[in-house]
Amino acid sequence: MSPRASAAIARHEFRVMRTDPATILFVIVMPVVLVALMQRLFQGVLTAEGVVGATGAEFAVPGMAVSFVAFNAGYTGLTFFRDHGWGTWERLRATASPGDILAGKVAPSVALSVAQMLILFGLAVPLFDFHVSGSWLALAVVVLALSLCLNAFGVAITAVSRTSQRLNAISSAGGLVLATMGGAFVPIPAMPGWAQAVAPALPTYWAMRGLRGVILDGGGLGSIALPVAALLGFAALFVVLAAARFRFDETKAYWG
Amino acid sequence: MLRVEGLRKSYGAVAALRGVDLEVPAGEIVSLLGRNGAGKSTLVSIVAGLRRADAGSVTIAGLDVLKHARAARRVIGVAPQDIGIYPIVSVRQNLRLFAELAGLPRRAVAASIRDVAEAMRLEDLLDRLAGQLSGGQKRRLHTAMALLHRPRLLMLDEATAGADVESRAHLLDMVRELAAQGSAVLYSTHYLHEVETLDASVVLLDGGRVIARGRVRELVAAHARTSVELRFDGPPPPLALAGLQGRYGRTERHGDLLRIVTGDPAGTIAEAVPALGAATPRLRSVEVVRADLESVYLALTGHRYDGVEEGAHVSAR
Numbered sequence: 001m002s003p004r005a006s007a008a009i010a011r012h013e014f015r016v017m018r019t020d021p022a023t024i025l026f027v028i029v030m031p032v033v034l035v036a037l038m039q040r041l042f043q044g045v046l047t048a049e050g051v052v053g054a055t056g057a058e059f060a061v062p063g064m065a066v067s068f069v070a071f072n073a074g075y076t077g078l079t080f081f082r083d084h085g086w087g088t089w090e091r092l093r094a095t096a097s098p099g100d101i102l103a104g105k106v107a108p109s110v111a112l113s114v115a116q117m118l119i120l121f122g123l124a125v126p127l128f129d130f131h132v133s134g135s136w137l138a139l140a141v142v143v144l145a146l147s148l149c150l151n152a153f154g155v156a157i158t159a160v161s162r163t164s165q166r167l168n169a170i171s172s173a174g175g176l177v178l179a180t181m182g183g184a185f186v187p188i189p190a191m192p193g194w195a196q197a198v199a200p201a202l203p204t205y206w207a208m209r210g211l212r213g214v215i216l217d218g219g220g221l222g223s224i225a226l227p228v229a230a231l232l233g234f235a236a237l238f239v240v241l242a243a244a245r246f247r248f249d250e251t252k253a254y255w256g
Numbered sequence: 257m258l259r260v261e262g263l264r265k266s267y268g269a270v271a272a273l274r275g276v277d278l279e280v281p282a283g284e285i286v287s288l289l290g291r292n293g294a295g296k297s298t299l300v301s302i303v304a305g306l307r308r309a310d311a312g313s314v315t316i317a318g319l320d321v322l323k324h325a326r327a328a329r330r331v332i333g334v335a336p337q338d339i340g341i342y343p344i345v346s347v348r349q350n351l352r353l354f355a356e357l358a359g360l361p362r363r364a365v366a367a368s369i370r371d372v373a374e375a376m377r378l379e380d381l382l383d384r385l386a387g388q389l390s391g392g393q394k395r396r397l398h399t400a401m402a403l404l405h406r407p408r409l410l411m412l413d414e415a416t417a418g419a420d421v422e423s424r425a426h427l428l429d430m431v432r433e434l435a436a437q438g439s440a441v442l443y444s445t446h447y448l449h450e451v452e453t454l455d456a457s458v459v460l461l462d463g464g465r466v467i468a469r470g471r472v473r474e475l476v477a478a479h480a481r482t483s484v485e486l487r488f489d490g491p492p493p494p495l496a497l498a499g500l501q502g503r504y505g506r507t508e509r510h511g512d513l514l515r516i517v518t519g520d521p522a523g524t525i526a527e528a529v530p531a532l533g534a535a536t537p538r539l540r541s542v543e544v545v546r547a548d549l550e551s552v553y554l555a556l557t558g559h560r561y562d563g564v565e566e567g568a569h570v571s572a573r
Contacts, residue, residue, distance in 0.1 A: 002326070008356035012342075012349070019344045087340030091401065094304045094334045095357040097326060249307060 001099040009096065009104020013079060017108060024112070027072055031064035031120050032127070038064075039128055045187055051216060057128035059187060062211040065117040065143075066204050067179035069150050072116070074171025076109040076154030081164045085254030098248050106151050113147035134214040138224045142210040145231035149203045150178075152238035159245040163253040178204045206230035257282045257409050257440035258303065263312035265298055265464075272298040274464040275312070280440040282408070285431060287451040288444040289553070290461035291561065296444040297337055299461070300413045303442070304334045316409055330359055333407030337414040337444075339398045343387025347378055347397055350386050351404060358405035368404045375430060376400040392423035399427060403434070410434055411442045416450065428453055448549040448561060460553065467556050472549055479555045480547035484524045486514045486539060493535035512540075 017024065035057065042063070043056030051058065083089040092101055121139065124130035132139055157174060161167040179185050181195060182204025188196055199205040210227030213219035260278040264271075273295045280286045288296045301307045303314050305321050305328065314321045321328045342350050348369060355365045373379045376396045381389060386397060399415055412431065416424040428450060435441050443456060451458055452472055460468040460475075468475055486492065492514035508515045518524040521544040532539060545551050553561045 004359065005357055008353060011356075012345075012353040015345055015349055016342065086342055087336075087338045088342060089340070090301075090306055090336045090338075091334075091340045091354070092357075093306055094332070094336070095329060095354060097329075 001097060001103065005096045005100035006103035006107070009092070009101060010107045013105055013108040016079075016082075017112070027068055027112075027116055028119050031068045031116075032123055034064050035060045035120070035124065035128055042187075045190060049187070049189065055129045055131075057124055057130040058215050059212075061121060061124040061128065061130050062208060062215060063184045065120045066146065066182070066184040066207050066211070067175075068120075069113045069117060069146060070178040070182070070184065070204055071172075071175040072113065073150045073154040073175055073178075074157065074167055075112070076106055076151045077158035077161065077167045077171065078164070079105045079109065080158050081167060081252055081254040084252040085164075089252075093248060101248075102155070106155060109151045109154065110144075110147045113151060114143055117143045117147070132215050134217065134219040134223065135221060138219060138221045139211065139214045141221065141228060142207060142214065142224050142231070145210075145228045145235070146203065146207040149207075149231045149235040149238070152235040152242065153178075153203075155246070156238040156242040159242045159247075161252070162250070164255055178202055181205075183208045203231050203234040206234075257317055258442060259313075259315045260299070260303065261313050263299065263302060263314065264310045265295075265302060265307065266310055271464050273302075273309070273312075276461070276464070276466055278459055278466070280409070280442050282440050283435055283438050285435045285441040285443055285454050285456040287454065287456040287458050288442060288461060289448065289451065289458055289549075291446075294461040295464040296461055297413055298464075300334070300336070300411050300442065300444055304332060304336075304411060305329065330405075331407060332409045332411060333358075333402035333405065334411045335399045335402040335413065335415055337417065339394050339418075341386045341394060341397050341401070344385065346383050347373070347386050347389070348382040350397060350401060351382075354401045355404040360405055372400045372403050375403070375433075377426065391418055392420040395419045396423055396427070399430075403430075406434075406437075407439060409440045409442070411444075413444045414446060415443070416445070416447065424450075448553075451549060458549070460556065462557050468552065475552045476547055476549065478552075480549075480551040481517045481555065482519065482521055482547045483515050483517045483545045483551065483554075484521050484528065485541075485543045485545055486516075486528065487541045487543075488512050488514070488535065489538045489540055493532060493538070515545075 038060045039056035041056065042059040043054055046054035046056060046059055083092060118140065121130070153174070154171070157170045158167060161170060181199055182202040183191065183199055184204050188199055191199070206227040210224040213223045217223070258278070258280040260276060263273050263276040265273040276295070276299060288299065290296050298307065302309050303321065305325055316328045317331050319328045319331070351369045351372065352365060355368050360368055370379070373382055376399065378393070378396055378400060381393060386394065389397060395418060399412065402410060416427055419427065431441055431443060432454060443454065445451065455472070457471055458469060458475060459466055468479065490512060492509050492512070506517045516524055516528065525542055529536070529539070529542065545554065550561050
């Protein structure tokens with residue numbers, strides 16, 4: 001792999017990203033709006049769980065952060081499909097190695113996911129009286145691990161998708177399942193028993209567990225070891241799946 | 257610069273390349289000719305490292321493209337057949353990506369963009385969105401993206417397809433200039449007259465095999481004969497065939513076509529048409545196929561080339 005080539009592709013992806021600021025704004029603003037709508041609801045839920053002095057932001061903010069990154073997992077795949085649609089995929093392949101292309105395309109998506117979550121956490125402090133009782137560094141580590149994991153998921157679902165429609169369908173359904181079943185939309189104790197049993201099989205469960213430990217239970221780097229290890233394990237699994245199935249010489253169909 | 261040996265490639269049961277050998281020395285233009293499906297694009301894509309061959313080898317500047325893929329990529333510039341540009345960023349940003357990927361030092365990128373833009377007449381369009389360019393401008397940008405690092409091996413696949421006359425002429429000038437500066441150029445095309453304009457060596461592909469190679473004039477001298485082609489509504493009349501047999505070179509009938517090989521096309525037409533007699537109303541067209549690259553192709557394959565070529569053409573009705 002060539003870090004220079006990956007960096008060149010990553011810079012180019014950022015330039016492409018900047019041509020559509022409305023989409024970037026949407027994925028940053030929408031979670032803020034949803035937190036405002038749902039904060040009171042989650043205040044009641046947390047109070048019922050015995051959290052003293054809860055504002056609701058303690059669940060709504062990480063929940064929306066994790067949900068929107070899950071919903072956005074297909075964005076990574078879109079960057080591959082766009083090149084097929086524009087006829088630039090073959091050109092890239094003739095100029096850069098598969099590893100360079102992969103790293104150059106995934107890195108900006110990971111950065112977008114991290115920025116999306118950290119901006120929400122940052123805005124929530126003045127807007128929603130959001131407090132982190134533990135370590136902000138630990139929170140950032142969970143955010144980074146989740147971003148790596150869900151973008152690896154994005155590459156894996158790209159690998160099995162021949163058309164952009166299929167990618168959209170899998171990423172929409174997958175994002176919804178990851179957000180709801182992983183406990184980002186509904187607190188785990190409020191979910192039915194079978195769903196609680198299934199939840200640990202999803203990376204979002206481990207992200208929510210790690211974030212909750214830092215936000216509500218005063219956790220530091222030690223407290224997130226297991227959740228981060230689980231997230232990185234899922235990321236490795238998705239990378240293996242993607243590596244086994246990704247065909248760089250496959251023709252993908254892009255509409256839109 | 258480029259050496260291809262025994263290249264074979266099949267897509268399922270369809271054999272695209274059946275043992276192709278090819279050499280392109282530095283400073284030379286080799287034109288790859290063949291109809292759709294002859295194997296041109298497959299050959300270019302294997303040389304560019306985009307597809308793996310089933311058998312055979314490709315070396316570029318002494319580097320095996322499979323074992324030294326990264327180093328080989330640095331040496332080549334390739335513009336595939338279909339236009340591939342990023343429409344939502346500027347011309348400059350399109351060029352910048354490929355200049356950086358080619359490994360140009362940061363300070364050299366801007367100068368390289370300026371030089372190539374000037375050479376391809378894109379200098380006034382650098383800050384325009386690529387998607388807003390005309391078809392010819394897009395084709396020029398597409399080709400420019402392959403030239404930024406002055407590649408030692410340039411591969412252009414149908415580079416002038418859909419280009420306007422001016423863009424086409426300019427591109428051919430550019431190709432000649434690069435070859436004069438020492439680049440090896442593999443130029444795949446449908447258009448026979450471009451090969452003659454470039455004074456390129458020719459490699460003629462048909463059905464995945466090289467059926468001829470050499471300079472245009474050598475191939476024409478060795479294989480081409482001028483002929484007159486008469487087309488009829490229905491089969492050519494036996495009378496015409498009988499009347500002409502033996503008086504000229506070879507005569508052939510294929511479906512509605514009567515082909516007469518002759519050194520005197522005007523005289524042949526003058527004698528053949530009146531000799532048609534009652535079949536004259538069924539005569540649809542008379543065409544002179546001159547001794548050029550197209551007639552080389554015809555002589556070697558038995559069928560006409562499907563690129564658009566001009567020829568002396570006389571309508572009978």
